[in-house]
Amino acid sequence: MKTESRLEKVLAAGHLAVTAECGPPRGAQPEKVRQNARHLIGVCDAVNVTDNQTAMVRMSSLAASVIIKQEGLDPLFQVTSRDRNRLAMQADIIGAYSLGINTMLCLSGDHTKFGDHPMAMNVHDIDSMQMIQMVCDMRDKGIFQGGAEMKVPPKMFVGAAANPFADPFELRVMRLAKKIAAGADFVQTQCIFNVEKFEKWMEGVREMGLHKKCYILAGVTPCKSLGAAKYMANRVPGMDVPKEIVDRMASVPKEKQAEEGVTICVETIERLKKVEGVAGFHIMAIEWEEKVPEICERAGLLPRPQV
Amino acid sequence: MITAERKPLEELIQYIKPFKRILLLGCNECVTVCAAGGRKEVGLLASGLQMAMLKAGSNIEIRQHTLERQCDPEYVEELVPMIDGADAIMSMACGCGVQQLAMRFKDKPVFPAVNTKFMGASEKQGVWAERCQGCGNCLLGATGGICPIARCAKQLMNGPCGGSTSGKCEISEDVECAWQLIWDRLKALNLTDRYLDIMPAKDWRPAGGSGPRKIIREDLAE
Amino acid sequence: MENFEPVIVAFCCHYCAYTAADMAGSQRLPYPTNVKIIRIPCSGKIDALHLVKAFEKGADGVYVAGCLEGDCHFKNGNTKAARRVAYVKQYLEEIGIEGERLEMVNMSAGMGDRFAQTATEMTEKIRKLGPSPIRAAMAV
Numbered sequence: 253m254k255t256e257s258r259l260e261k262v263l264a265a266g267h268l269a270v271t272a273e274c275g276p277p278r279g280a281q282p283e284k285v286r287q288n289a290r291h292l293i294g295v296c297d298a299v300n301v302t303d304n305q306t307a308m309v310r311m312s313s314l315a316a317s318v319i320i321k322q323e324g325l326d327p328l329f330q331v332t333s334r335d336r337n338r339l340a341m342q343a344d345i346i347g348a349y350s351l352g353i354n355t356m357l358c359l360s361g362d363h364t365k366f367g368d369h370p371m372a373m374n375v376h377d378i379d380s381m382q383m384i385q386m387v388c389d390m391r392d393k394g395i396f397q398g399g400a401e402m403k404v405p406p407k408m409f410v411g412a413a414a415n416p417f418a419d420p421f422e423l424r425v426m427r428l429a430k431k432i433a434a435g436a437d438f439v440q441t442q443c444i445f446n447v448e449k450f451e452k453w454m455e456g457v458r459e460m461g462l463h464k465k466c467y468i469l470a471g472v473t474p475c476k477s478l479g480a481a482k483y484m485a486n487r488v489p490g491m492d493v494p495k496e497i498v499d500r501m502a503s504v505p506k507e508k509q510a511e512e513g514v515t516i517c518v519e520t521i522e523r524l525k526k527v528e529g530v531a532g533f534h535i536m537a538i539e540w541e542e543k544v545p546e547i548c549e550r551a552g553l554l555p556r557p558q559v
Numbered sequence: 560m561i562t563a564e565r566k567p568l569e570e571l572i573q574y575i576k577p578f579k580r581i582l583l584l585g586c587n588e589c590v591t592v593c594a595a596g597g598r599k600e601v602g603l604l605a606s607g608l609q610m611a612m613l614k615a616g617s618n619i620e621i622r623q624h625t626l627e628r629q630c631d632p633e634y635v636e637e638l639v640p641m642i643d644g645a646d647a648i649m650s651m652a653c654g655c656g657v658q659q660l661a662m663r664f665k666d667k668p669v670f671p672a673v674n675t676k677f678m679g680a681s682e683k684q685g686v687w688a689e690r691c692q693g694c695g696n697c698l699l700g701a702t703g704g705i706c707p708i709a710r711c712a713k714q715l716m717n718g719p720c721g722g723s724t725s726g727k728c729e730i731s732e733d734v735e736c737a738w739q740l741i742w743d744r745l746k747a748l749n750l751t752d753r754y755l756d757i758m759p760a761k762d763w764r765p766a767g768g769s770g771p772r773k774i775i776r777e778d779l780a781e
Numbered sequence: 782m783e784n785f786e787p788v789i790v791a792f793c794c795h796y797c798a799y800t801a802a803d804m805a806g807s808q809r810l811p812y813p814t815n816v817k818i819i820r821i822p823c824s825g826k827i828d829a830l831h832l833v834k835a836f837e838k839g840a841d842g843v844y845v846a847g848c849l850e851g852d853c854h855f856k857n858g859n860t861k862a863a864r865r866v867a868y869v870k871q872y873l874e875e876i877g878i879e880g881e882r883l884e885m886v887n888m889s890a891g892m893g894d895r896f897a898q899t900a901t902e903m904t905e906k907i908r909k910l911g912p913s914p915i916r917a918a919m920a921v
Contacts, residue, residue: 378761382717568872568875606833610878616921
């Protein structure tokens with residue numbers, strides 16, 4: 253084991269891992285974090301805590317991760333390169349580890365244009381690839397990004413994001429290879445609705461043997477409504493929601509749409525279980541955390557293993 | 560070239576209001592190419608300002624002159640005979656020119672007439688786009704000649720991000736994804752293997768990270 | 782201003798608008814003497830500076846008359862002129878002059894009646910608008 257991360261233990265033992273997501277609130281509301289987190293107890297191996305998601309200011313992922321840890325869960329601390337330079341990043345990562353956080357995700361982050369501070373600078377002192385390298389060098393070589401030695405390195409289980417649905421498709425497998433070469437221990441993909449396309453990507457992934465070098469967690473999201481499905485299909489860059497899914501949501505009356513969304517999610521997980529190289533699932537049910545236990549139950553992912 | 564765009568007339572009127580005699584200076588280089596501050600634009604602005612001030616009941620004298628460049632002291636020196644005849648200078652050059660004037664004519668108020676924007680190239684007549692951010696350590700040789708710092712909204716050196724859609728950046732359909740362009744170039748040059756090389760974290764010191772920059776050529780400087 | 786007589790400057794392209802003006806003349810079609818015609822080889826020759834200077838020198842109204850769309854003798858001079866007129870209209874508003882004092886019109890060489898009609902309409906429009914604020918200020 254490289255770290256004390258529960259996620260690493262579950263994956264190393266060969267179980268299908270489950271991670272879920274929790275978005276921090278837009279205010280100093282620690283109780284809200286606790287409420288959302290409680291739904292996820294016993295249901296997942298790590299909880300992603302987003303970092304100013306969609307470039308909207310929220311409680312910091314570091315603070316929310318600590319609160320989640322206090323609730324007895326395992327936070328997966330997300331860090332974007334958009335909001336801080338490498339000094340602040342390293343400081344936050346060391347701080348996080350010092351507070352018991354041992355799993356993290358390195359991301360670029362949505363452009364500020366999408367959020368509530370379009371006037372802010374997009375920092376990107378380093379990008380997500382370089383961040384992965386930086387954290388792995390801290391962990392494995394005990395050095396800061398600038399080269400100096402550090403006293404007690406943070407032992408982070410390092411993850412990255414992968415998006416098989418963004419363009420250009422032809423380099424999405426190479427991009428995963430790059431992240432793995434940079435040191436990524438695991439990746440979580442963008443949520444999958446187009447299983448065929450994901451399977452095509454996985455073919456390329458297996459061809460390069462990447463599934464053996466890195467744990468791939470397939471992302472899924474339950475659609476709350478037809479509106480939510482349409483929004484994801486049309487307004488979110490890098491998401492692929494096939495027409496059949498939107499039509500299926502539309503074919504059901506409004507009161508039944510949430511249920512249908514959950515069913516589609518469960519079915520998707522079942523299909524993905526059969527794809528060689530999938531090491532687990534990342535269930536993104538933001539503001540709908542209470543559905544995660546049901547999804548996991550119906551998809552046969554409970555109880556979570558003892559490791 | 561360095562591109563610029565004229566400031567709103569309202570703002571410029573506020574600058575010149577307190578004065579009686581203005582020297583309006585154009586520049587024959589970059590701002591001429593992007594139609595922001597050349598001889599013609601000086602004519603247009605002088606006319607517009609004159610009319611606006613006349614309408615407001617104020618009689619202001621605007622003298623027009625265009626220098627070859629405002630960023631070289633030799634050209635700025637040409638203004639010496641004209642300077643006493645002006646209470647204030649308004650420059651249509653980029654920020655470099657405006658500052659050169661302010662440094663030379665220490666007791667004359669100097670105002671910018673344009674907003675300096677970016678270093679760019681013409682895409683076609685009337686359209687100029689950002690191409691370079693002066694990072695001080697050009698990596699165009701590695702990226703097939705497309706700059707990820709100036710042309711990627713997140714200045715990713717190992718892009719694209721997950722928001723690249725049909726060759727466009729997630730921020731707008733009007734912005735091309737720089738990494739799509741880089742990938743296309745690598746393909747055309749049979750260099751796709753290069754994509755797997757990880758570009759390490761950039762040293763931002765040459766980009767201004769260690770303060771305002773200067774180049775000194777000892778063979779040329781006295 | 783008492784007995785305000787608008788001063789209108791009409792930049793007319795040689796191939797269409799100016800010929801139409803000639804046609805109006807030979808057909809004895811009346812049009813106001815307020816309109817001063819300036820012949821240019823093509824409406825595309827007109828520069829923003831010409832238009833702005835006309836107002837600076839006291840014109841109450843200005844129009845650029847070019848060929849009908851698709852018929853420009855120089856291919857697309859008239860579309861360029863139209864873009865420049867639109868640009869200057871905005872600039873005039875910034876200066877504090879009503880944008881409608883400047884217009885782009887199109888006509889063919891044979892449209893003597895259209896020339897006369899345009900001249901008349903423009904004069905009346907400007908008469909109602911009153912003297913240009915610049916002309917008014919110059920008079921003070």
